[in-house]
Amino acid sequence: xxxxxxxALLTATAVLTTxxxxxxxxxxxxxxxxxxxxxxxxxxVQAFEKATGNKVVNDFFNSEQEMLTKIRTNPGLYDVVMIxxxxxxxxxxxxxxxxxxxxxxxxxxxxxKDKAGxxxxxxxxxVYGVPWVWGxxxxxxxxxxxxxPPTSIAEMWDPAHKGRVIIRDDxxxxxxxxxxxxxxxxxxxxxxxxxxxxxxxxxxxxxxxxSSENDWNQMVASNQIDIGTxxxxxxxxxxxxxxxxxxxxxxKEGAVAWLxxxxxxxxxxNVEGAQAFINWMIDPKFYVEWVTKVGAxxxxxxxxxEALPEDAxxxxxMGDPEVAKRIQFQAPITDAQREAYxxxxxxxKVDVK
Amino acid sequence: MAVPGATASRSGLRSALPLLAPAYLxxxxxxxxxxxxxxxxxxxxxxxxxxxxxxxxxGNYAAFFSQSLYLTLLLASLRLGLEVTLWCVVIGxxxxxxxxKVLKGRSREAIFLLVILPFWSNGLVRIFSWAMxxxxxxxxxxxxxxxxxxKINIDLMYSYPAVIIGLVHSYVPYMVxxxxxxxxxxxxxxxxxxxxxxxxxxxxxxxxxxPLSLPGLVAGAALIFVPVVGSFMEPRILGGRTGTFYGTxxxxxxxxxxxxxxxxxxxxxxxxxxxxxxxxxxxxxxxAA
Numbered sequence: 001x002x003x004x005x006x007x008a009l010l011t012a013t014a015v016l017t018t019x020x021x022x023x024x025x026x027x028x029x030x031x032x033x034x035x036x037x038x039x040x041x042x043x044x045v046q047a048f049e050k051a052t053g054n055k056v057v058n059d060f061f062n063s064e065q066e067m068l069t070k071i072r073t074n075p076g077l078y079d080v081v082m083i084x085x086x087x088x089x090x091x092x093x094x095x096x097x098x099x100x101x102x103x104x105x106x107x108x109x110x111x112x113k114d115k116a117g118x119x120x121x122x123x124x125x126x127v128y129g130v131p132w133v134w135g136x137x138x139x140x141x142x143x144x145x146x147x148x149p150p151t152s153i154a155e156m157w158d159p160a161h162k163g164r165v166i167i168r169d170d171x172x173x174x175x176x177x178x179x180x181x182x183x184x185x186x187x188x189x190x191x192x193x194x195x196x197x198x199x200x201x202x203x204x205x206x207x208x209x210x211s212s213e214n215d216w217n218q219m220v221a222s223n224q225i226d227i228g229t230x231x232x233x234x235x236x237x238x239x240x241x242x243x244x245x246x247x248x249x250x251x252k253e254g255a256v257a258w259l260x261x262x263x264x265x266x267x268x269x270n271v272e273g274a275q276a277f278i279n280w281m282i283d284p285k286f287y288v289e290w291v292t293k294v295g296a297x298x299x300x301x302x303x304x305x306e307a308l309p310e311d312a313x314x315x316x317x318m319g320d321p322e323v324a325k326r327i328q329f330q331a332p333i334t335d336a337q338r339e340a341y342x343x344x345x346x347x348x349k350v351d352v353k
Numbered sequence: 354m355a356v357p358g359a360t361a362s363r364s365g366l367r368s369a370l371p372l373l374a375p376a377y378l379x380x381x382x383x384x385x386x387x388x389x390x391x392x393x394x395x396x397x398x399x400x401x402x403x404x405x406x407x408x409x410x411x412g413n414y415a416a417f418f419s420q421s422l423y424l425t426l427l428l429a430s431l432r433l434g435l436e437v438t439l440w441c442v443v444i445g446x447x448x449x450x451x452x453x454k455v456l457k458g459r460s461r462e463a464i465f466l467l468v469i470l471p472f473w474s475n476g477l478v479r480i481f482s483w484a485m486x487x488x489x490x491x492x493x494x495x496x497x498x499x500x501x502x503x504k505i506n507i508d509l510m511y512s513y514p515a516v517i518i519g520l521v522h523s524y525v526p527y528m529v530x531x532x533x534x535x536x537x538x539x540x541x542x543x544x545x546x547x548x549x550x551x552x553x554x555x556x557x558x559x560x561x562x563x564p565l566s567l568p569g570l571v572a573g574a575a576l577i578f579v580p581v582v583g584s585f586m587e588p589r590i591l592g593g594r595t596g597t598f599y600g601t602x603x604x605x606x607x608x609x610x611x612x613x614x615x616x617x618x619x620x621x622x623x624x625x626x627x628x629x630x631x632x633x634x635x636x637x638x639x640x641a642a
Contacts, residue, residue: 208593
């Protein structure tokens, strides 16, 4: 009695699953991105679905490593994946992503030349990533703690802020931040000992480490911190969307810049839908709405940035040539370097205990 | 704890097989296979998943000994495990005694419910609610300042005590439950006999109650010590910059740098150390019992 019923149930499930999968591959775009990072905004997804007839299915990752693992272990599942340009090379050499036919993306022509031609995204004359937005890992301050915003990175080491400083629990970011504080090139750190000494003296200042935007925003909302490292887009969101007393500071010593790009995984079942989605994401209309409603990093599309009001932060400050001179874009790093950075970072965290 | 069925005859085993099979099948699939895969990973230079060439190596285990970092953290984690276990005994044992020997009927049920209530909520939720209580300007700080005539500043958040508080709260029910079971099994007439023969309350506790309830105490301690030594969530959230422990370092290897082989090797070293500690402690405790 039992067994046939169970078999029937299993068969029914299998049939249903297959049916769903078949129906799914027709007009679904599976997108892999950070949570709350533009591509999953309900208003944007709705408009895209209405305009193109594709259905968007969002999936998320919490670290670049997780993103790579997800596309490695689910070949054919995703159609669009958001990859930090510094990881594009690794994804390409593992054959996880495919070249993109940019002639199918009308908005691609408006992407600033230095971003579209980035050697991090283009390999052998083929485009493996479409630049989407870029931003900074700089400093952000709790406006309640400052009469006027600081200009130097040294503010983090000021004894006045002891126990009220926060930095991200990320080895690569911490080491590159240390490189900037010691006046070095983040992609070619010559004096690692100087970085270590500098960070060692920072550790006693720190209240805790943050790992998500939510951590940072809560610390400011409960007035527990004065200053810390933060992403430019997140600082903008904290101010615009959450109405928190946060403002971004680009220190005179410089800041770490990163570029996020969209790629199409190898084996995507809906390349056309993926192209349409990427084109939608780099469209000025989407970008302006994203900035106004939610807060966002700077678009790689020059027309999109020009569509912002003159005094918008992403246009006025981030577009300032003086700022452009100070920032350093993150280049790819090897696994060996990443492990060395983590070892250093863990040592620092143990020494402060 | 000896297994009473160890000397059972063959025919007994055969009839027991249908009853044992589901549990052992499940253990094989859900624990033994993944664990063996991890043993395998821990001897590899790289994961086959990433498409890069790999080979067998002892390097991951050597890494533990080549850097003082891991040993320091392991000792810190063991100390954390001991402290949390100790606090669980101090808080849990008296509660279990009261539940088993003092309270009866409805009131026992009600108190019992309060003890197991934390089990019904998600661990992460409990830890985050501690964050609201412990921080400066949080619930504890505000409440104490409202009652006390002088001003005190309580900011326990992001400190070692915060980690201890969070972990003790999570694990104390295990101690209460295991001790309750053994304490309840003690025949009241033994206690009465001791008292009527002139033993003081303290002597009865030392000579009768504690020795008889020791198995529960030991089981509770083992149940708490082992997971606390490997804990990573509570230290990370409540510990702030002091929250780096052996468990968090293992997590970093898996999540942050995708170095599963090293993470697996570190996990097995922890497992080995914990097993050695339990093996050494077992005869001592058995003799005491």
